Amino acid sequence: MKQDYSYVGHSVDRNDSYTKTTGRAQYTADLKFPGMLYGKLIRSTIAHGRIKSIDTSEAEKLNGVKAIITAKDVPSMKWGLSPARFDENIFCIEKVRYNGDKIGAVCAVDEETVYKALKLIKVEYEELPAVLTWQDAAKEGAPQIFEEYPGNLNTEIHHHFGDVDAALKDAYYVRTDKFQGQRTYHAFIENHCSTAYWDGDRAFLYSSCQSVHYIQYHLCRVLGMKMGNLTVRQTNVGAGFGGKLDPSGLDFAAVILSKITGQPVKMFYDHAETFLNGRGRHPMTMELTTGVDKNGKILAHKFDCVLEGGAYTGLGIASSYYAGSLLGVLYLIDNYKFDCRRYVTNLPPCGAQRGHGQPQPRFAFEHHIDLVGEAIGVDPIDMRLINARKGNSITTAGYEVKSYNLLGANKMARDASGWKEKRGKMGVGRGIGVGNGGFVTGAGFCQYRTDYPHSVGMVKVFDDGTKAYVYSNAVDIGQGSDTVLMQMAAEAMGYPYERCQMVTGDTDLSTLDFGAYASRQTLMAGWAVKRAGAEVKKKVLAKACEMLKASGRIKEGFGYLDGPLTPEDLDCVEGIVFVKQEPAVKLTFEEVARKYFVDHGVLLGRGWYHPGKLGGNHKGAAVGTSPAYSSATQVAEVKVDMETGQIECVDTWDVHDSGTIINPKLFHGQVHGAFYMGVGETIWEEVLFDKKTGKLLNGNFAEYRLPTALDMPPVESLTLDDSYEPNGPYGLKEVGEGATTPTMGAVANAIYDAMGVSMTDLPITYEKVWRALRDKKASGK
Amino acid sequence: MYLPDFEYYAPDSIAEACQLLSQLGEKAKVLAGGTDLMIKMKNEVLAPEVVVSVKNLDQLKKIEYVAGKGVSVGALCTHNDLVKCDVLKEKYSSVSNAARQMANNQVRNRGTIGGNISNAVPSADLPPIFIALNATVKLVGTKGERTVAMEDLFTGPGKTVLAQDELIAEVIIPDQKMTGSNYIKFGLRKSGALAVVGVAVAVQVENNVIKDARVALGAVAATPVRAKKAEDFLKGKTVSDEVLAEAGVIASGECKPISDIRASAEYRTDLVRIFTKRALRKAIDEGHV
Incomplete structure (x- = not known):
């Protein structure tokens, strides 16, 4: 499947690296x-x-x-x-x-x-009177925030696939655990x-x-x-991160x-x-029940989840569905029940934040499944290997999953981290933990209802062929989408990447794209600009064929050609058009493009993308269905000060099943950033409000404590060589959000391994750890 | 987040600065590094009509050792001046290490020790180690100079004995009989976090016997406080883990922390126990670190 590409798979420099690093890049406020x-x-x-x-x-x-x-x-x-x-x-x-x-x-x-x-x-x-928690909002006779939401209930979801109760009855071991997430903030600069x-x-x-x-x-x-x-x-x-x-x-x-x-x-x-x-992550109150057989195979899973929504809905309905819709992608669960409620409260609205609705449920499940495994004597990674989905399969909810190598990710992370030598063997105060995750590569539906394509792209070659303008209103919020889109367009055109330029961020001048969310940009806008580039190439090859024939350099029946020269006999790579069987016979892209301009006017390529009808028919299937799913495994190693409760994350490994990597440097940047965000939410970050007035208490970066560079561990970011997604242009899938979803589970599991007490309440602050250790000591266990 | 209107003066001499402060009274605030004042003004906590900048008072920017007096640290030295100072590194790296743990590099480049001290935040990182080393503060006002012990400088959160017309000129760390000192700051991340607890100790140990000890605690009371019962307990004791642990227990009984969004009083109290023990061990084993 892998091909030798000029730009795809290469760490070309970002198009904006010089303006940004020299402070010349303009932002709206400038x-x-x-x-x-x-x-x-x-x-x-x-x-x-x-x-x-x-x-x-x-x-x-x-x-x-x-x-x-x-x-x-x-x-x-x-x-x-x-x-x-x-x-x-x-x-x-x-x-x-x-x-x-x-x-x-x-x-x-x-x-x-x-x-x-x-x-x-x-x-x-x-x-x-104000209601500041979902528990207060749900009380009988609570003050009503909206007339349209009686009981302050903003939405509820009830999914039931298979027969959970029957399966739990037959289970060898059943366990229930409760977890609490917190409100976090995107913290874009x-x-x-x-x-x-x-x-x-x-x-x-x-x-x-x-x-x-x-x-x-x-x-x-x-x-x-x-x-x-x-x-x-x-x-x-x-940056945006959903906000x-x-x-x-x-x-x-x-x-x-x-x-x-x-x-x-x-x-x-x-x-x-x-x-x-607002619009940051919802605090979620979660209860998980799992039944397994003797080997740890999951027979049934019940997930009850309440989201504290804040004052308005925003993206909160999608957040609610995402809380439960992707578990069945990661693991093979025939019997699955998801009950979810979202309440409105008198606080700033919650919404989407990197991994949208999924990171806290991932935290809960990944820790819960370790506790299940521990009870029946199965190693955490083995628990995951037994239950992991394989590719080319259909989930219980009906989602179609093409490439999927969670098994490979787990094995690679296990081996790279030295898991077998470390787990349970590092002594008191040191621990290692694993977590799985992944995400959609673009949502299957537009956020409002429309039959528009999800992304439209265009390439316009400048009159004399010395520049190619790549059109897309994909939004580069720092993730580097402009760069990877130009890489793909250049590859498809056979034109130098360095001479491409984005035309973007303008609803008049550029072409429709729904934007940067749901990890959709690289796949959806990627298809659009790839197809636009391919159309340019087709026109260039046809024109070059005509030019070569007219030049007399190629004669019918000449040596390597059976019949007349056709465009199919030509290719174009990095700005050179050549006869495939005789590469010495060539023209430059520039001269061909210029001739095209003289004969026909502007040289244009157009492309568009619509995911078509995707899997899932149940109510809410729209949130979770996607052309492609990434999977990922992270392993984290921590130190816990058993007296003070201070946690230090000392080392981490990430294996992301991301299909073809378009730009490795940007890919690893996404993994680092995603882990950073995840570990921050695990240990340090929480938006705080006065419990009586609902007044924001820590709306600054001194008291909303993001980890600093000194708190951030090294991240070894690894990839699977054989990962290839047929539904993605060049075989790609997402990385930006999926890589933040395993982190909370991995770090929490490492903390558990280090201290032997289960921490179920995010963020796992030093004081909570101190308190848990003190309580454990007091109870004499 | 917008600075209110204010008048601005930048006097060239200490006398002129004190004169201005005396004339302006309550209306004026002193600006040194600005890392506290500017934030308070932007957040509308303070709205002084006049800001008196002391940035031109170059004579307050020195660190030097004066025989018979001790190490003199000028009030306008930044935290990073302390971090990089050879005199301190050689004699009391415990002080440069305390300065290094303050805030983040940007703040350490701007924030001055005079500002840090006169701001009188209970969680300030420098006062505890200065108190442990029995440092004094030279104040200058329109009526002349006076010297007060660092531990007597603070009267409450944000409050000091400084009169309206007085400036901190220097901090003097006297020559020591103490053989070791150490400050441990506990913040909720590795940089850019206020101390939840700060513990500074200084000890004089001879032949494994503690002759003298000073323990100063930050962020656990309205002002930095000494743990005098713990000090008394330590005097004359032979060094052992048990003794140091017991000193920690005693010190934790001497603090009066509050609960806030960073930590509960209960947690802070136990942290005093832990870090008193750890700081003592470090000072005993490693000297002034």
């Missing part, structure tokens, strides 16, 4: 336009209440204030990301639902004036920023987001605009305020406001 105004949102200072009045008169008098808008000035249509649960307004109508909720917006001639104006705006509330201006009836919006298309779609829907009249553009994006898929509120405000004032308006968040914008 943009300046003549007459540009600066704006911020007016935010609620209570968790739950009715707005009695908003007095903006003092602020309006302040010199330099240009406009102040609230709900009465903007359309009242609700928006969201799941059409079934559109429940968010541009600005709060009547009610505020969390401390930080969006009440309005102010713009002024400079930042300083905006901050001053915000202080002069007086909002009077009739305060309502670039905060949200949106800048808009108008020209006649056309609006232009620069947004730091993960999908120019979704932002365009949602804004036009709510503002009643034709999509052709709103251009959404993008500069460099300083920049929803319109941020800044997007709406910037467009509306620039319309009102007739001036460009830049809206921006600081870090604390980005925390308040």
Whole structure:
């Protein structure tokens, strides 16, 4: 299957490495336009209440204030990301639902004036009792946050495949464990920023987001605009991790305020406001029950999960489905029951974060299955080998899985880490643990309902052939999608990668793509630009054939040719078109492209991608079905200070079954970043709120403790040579999100191996470890 | 997150600075490295009408050994000045190591020791080791100079004995009979974390007998505090694991921590026990480290 490629599989330099490392790369906040105004949102200072009045008169008098808008000035249509649960307004109508909720917006001639104006705006509330935990939200008679969600229940899911109860009855061993996850935050370095201006009836919006298309779609829907009249553009994006898929509120405000004032308006968040914008990982309360046979083969599994959603739905319905939908991809489980509820609460909304809905359930299952294995005397990796899915199979839920080598990943991680010599043998305070994971490579459906292709690509060769422009509105949020898309387009065209350039981040100029989420960019936009490149190549070969024949260099019947020269006799690699059987007979891509331009005008290639009908027919099958699934195994080694509870992650191994690796350097970067995020969530990170007022307590990077470089262990990132995915362009599958899903389980299992106490409550802080060790000592076990 | 309006002065002499502070009174705040002040102003915790920068007072940027006096550390030295200082590395690397554990490299490049001390945060990393080494602080004001013991400087969270017109000029670490000293900071990650507990010790050990000991605790009371009962217990004892462990238990009984978003009082109390024992062992075995 493996071929010798010019660019695919090579660690070419990122296209943006020089501008970013020299500080010249522009982000949305760097943009300046003549007459540009600066704006911020007016935010609620209570968790739950009715707005009695908003007095903006003092602020309006302040010199330099240009406009102040609230709900009465903007359309009242609700928006969201799941059409079934559109429940968010541009600005709060009547009610505020969390401390930080969006009440309005102010713009002024400079930042300083905006901050001053915000202080002069007086909002009077009739305060309502708030519910800050799902447990309180679910109580009989709890304050209702939305009329449309009785009992504050936002959604519930009940999946049942096979017959769990019957299978559990026959099981050799049955075990139930409970786990708790925490709310985490994406912590992208670039905060949200949106800048808009108008020209006649056309609006232009620069947004730091993960999908120019979704932002365009949602804004036009709510503002009643034709999509052709709103251009959404993008500069460099300083990461997203799932937090920049929803319109941020800044997007709406910037467009509306620039319309009102007739001036460009830049809206921006600081870090604390980005925390308040939320959309990070849901805290999940999880109960798992598994029945196994004597060898550890899983007979049935029951997963009960409650998500604490925060104030709005956003992507929360998808998060809820993802919590349960991918377990059956990893492991062969004939009898599976998934019960899930998501409650709304008076806190910032939760949403998608790298691995979307899956990392906490992965943590719970991976630790639970170790405890099951321990009880019946089966080694953790053996437990996984017994139950791992194999490729070319169909899950109990009906998802079709092509390439899948979780078995190989486990074996490679086991051998690379020295598992057999280490597990259970490292002494008190040292431990090693394993976790599995993986992810979809793109979702099977658009987030709103449409029959559009998921990605459209185009390649335009410059007039004289010296440049190839690769078009796609795939969003490079730092993961390097521009680079790998150009690698694939260049490969397909047979054109030098170095002379490709992306045309992206512009809904007018470039071509549709749904954006960077669900690990879809490389596969879906990859197919689109690969096909576009292939079309260019086809045209170039046809033209070259014509040119060679006309030149008289190739005569019919000449030596190696049976008949007349045809385009099939030619190939093009790295900018050289040549006769396959006689490579010395060649033309440059440039001269052929130029001739094409002279004869026909612009040399264009077009491509598009739609995943088609994918597997699964049950309600909710849309979340989890995918053209391709990655799998991954991580092994982590930790030290635990048995007195203080301090944890140090000292070494890690990752094996990712990712199909063909387009760019190894970027691939390993994704693995490192994903592990970093996972280990941070395992040990250090948690968003904290005041338990009475719902006020954010740690909206900064001093008290929201991401691990530092000193806390990060070395990561040995390994790949499986024979991994090849038939549904992916060049055989590729995802890496960006899947690699964060095994981490919490692997680290938690290593901690268990080190200290002999099971830690089931994330994050596994030093103090929780200290307390667990103290309690263990006190109980004399 | 926007700095409020303020007047700005950058006097060229200590006398002028003190004069300004005296005239302006409560309205003024001193700016040195700015790593605390700027954040507090941006977060609207402080809104001084006047900021008096002391950055031009170059005479406060020296570290030197003065025979008969001790090591003098100028108040405007940054934490990284302490980390890199040969005099300290040679005589009291426990002090440079304490400075190295503070915050992160960016803050250590900017933040000054005068600022760190006068800010009087209970979790500050330098006061405990200075107290353990019996350091004094020279204050300069419009009425002249005075010297106070570091341990007497703090009166509460954010509060010191400094008068409105006074600046910290230098910290003096006197010549020691102590044979070893050590500071252990326990933060919730390896860099960029405030101390949940900080324990500094200094010991004089001769022939395996503890002649003298000082134990200073950070982040477990309203101010840095000495664990005097633990010190008394240690004096005259022959070094053993049991003795050091017992000193830890006694010290943990002497602290009065609070619970906050970083740690519970209970946890901090037990950490004092653990780190007192560990810091003593380190100072006894390895000297001033």
